[in-house]
Amino acid sequence: MKKFGVKTLLLFLLAFPLQIFAQDVAGVWNGTIYNDSTQKFYTYQMVISDDNGKLSGYSYTVYDIDGKPEVGMRDLKIKRKENVFTITDDDLVYHNYSEAPPKGIHKVSILTVEVMDTTMTLKGEWHSNRTKKFSPLSGKIELHKASNYKNFEIFKKLEDLKVDDKLSFTPKAPKETSNEAAIAAKKKQEKEAEEKRVKEEKLMAEAKKKADKEAEEKRIKEEKAIAAAEKKAEKEAKEAEEKRIKEEKQITAAAEKKAKQEAKEAEEKKRKEEKLIAAAEEAKAKSAAIITTPPPPAKDVEKRKIIKTQEVFFKSDSLVLSLFDNGEVDGDIVTVLMNGQIIMPQVSLTTKAVRKTIYIDKSTPDSLQLVMFAENLGSLPPNTGLLVVNDGNDIYEVRFSADLQTNSAILLRRKKN
Structure with missing residues (x-):
């Protein structure tokens, strides 16, 4: 058996990567994208176009929501x-998402091309950038170059968007000569003119037919209207005569009935007024007997235990407190105390926010205790509510619950620089 020399082996090893670099990557690639967070595979397709060494393309991802x-x-x-490709997402050119995608998130993929027999494969890893609201994501991509690119959804969508002819791997229509273009333009112009003339003649004929029909319908309608008006006039005259006779017969009976009814109504009115006067005097007496002074806000607050304390750390020099009912509006009323001082007395909790701004200065303690005092239990005990704390761009939601024996507390702490 003939042995390979060292030079032959080196030539083989050097020629192998050149084969990869020389491969035409332009075309449609089909495969999957894997998300490490959801641990799911999704349909993923890619188009790569090579314009004299300048690469560009599109990605097509299908999510199951x-x-x-x-x-x-x-x-x-x-x-x-x-043989390494760095691919970065750019603008969104099409989507049918049920919700608008978040802005400022971009995916970067590092893919390596491999050739095995007649199959070309792009595979590697991807990651997204971190934003204020979202942590970075990561995963893997594996794609295979398709031989019949027209069958794939990404190419069909590019056809719909009318950008398929800009791809380097799609066939281009042959250019017409100037003479052929002029002849084609003239034929097209003549055809359009003839179609316009036929269309106008058709429209004129339809308009005339419509006008004749409307005129005939109008004549028939007017004749029917005249006949109906004559019939109506006869009927009204007959009804007027019958009404006059009936009214003459009813005048005497109506006058007698009216006199009796007025006498009866006068008697009923007198009795009703007497009852109203008596009821008003009785209500006045009861009202005078039960007038009491409403209790002050947060009465006996020190006698109630604090069963739950929650902490919120803040950094701004002012905080906006907003109170809502936490659930069904049932008439809950609370009083809010800060370090023992009432700052929001007897607040009725509804779906509409009741707001209070707290200003922080150098004299303000580093810790502020907010106590939620239940003035009542509403129709659905216990007294529950939602406190929203706006700390600059940060928002904290704290749900609390209290009754006539216990209070709920939130501790606001200043963040240390």
């Missing part, structure tokens, strides 16, 4: 270094 496929398609920025 509650059994409904939701599609997103983006521009791609592609950089190549040997």
Whole structure:
């Protein structure tokens, strides 16, 4: 058996990566994208276009949201270094998402091209950037270059968007010569003129037919209206005569009945007024007997135990407190005390916020205790509510519950620099 020399082996090893670099990556790639967080695979397709070494493309991702496929398609920025591709998401060019996607999030993929027999594969890892609201995500991508690209959804969508002819791998229509273009333009112009003339003649004929029909319908309608008016006039004259006769017969009976009714109503009115006067005097007496002074807010607050204390750390020099009913509005009333001082007396909790701004200065203690004092239990005990604390751009939601024996407390602590 003939042995390979060292030079032959080196030539083979050097030629193998050149084969990868020389491969045409332009076309449609089909595969999946895996999300490490959801631990799910999703349909993922990619188009790469090569314009004299300048790469660009599109991505097409299908997510399954509650059994409904939701599609997103983006521009791609592609950089190549040997057999490694750095692919960055750009603008969203199409989607059917049920909710608008968050802004400021971009995905970067680092993919390596591999060639095995006649199959080209792009695979590697991806990650997204961190934002104020969202942590970064990561996962894996594996794609295979498709031979018949027209069957894939990404290419069909590019056809719908009329950008498929800008791809480097799609066939381009042959250009017409100037003479052929002029002849084609003239034929098109003549055809459009003839179609316009036929259309106008058709519209004129339809308009005339419509006008004749409307005139005939109008004549028939007017004749019917005249006949109906004559019949109505006869009927009204007959009814007027019958009414006059009936009114003459009823005048005497009506006058007698009216006199009796007025006498009866006068007697009933007199009795009703006497009852109203008696009821008013009775109500006045009862009202005078039961007038009491309402209790002051947060009465006997020190006699109630604090069963739950929650902490919120703040950094701003002012805090906005907003009170809501936590659930069904049932008439709950609370008083809010800060370090033992009443700052929001007897607040009725509803779905509409009741707000109070607290200003923080150097003399303000580092810890502020807010006590929620239940003035009543509402119709659905216990007394429950929602306190929303706006600390600059930060928002904290604290749910509390209290009754006639216990108070709920929230401790506001100043963050240390």
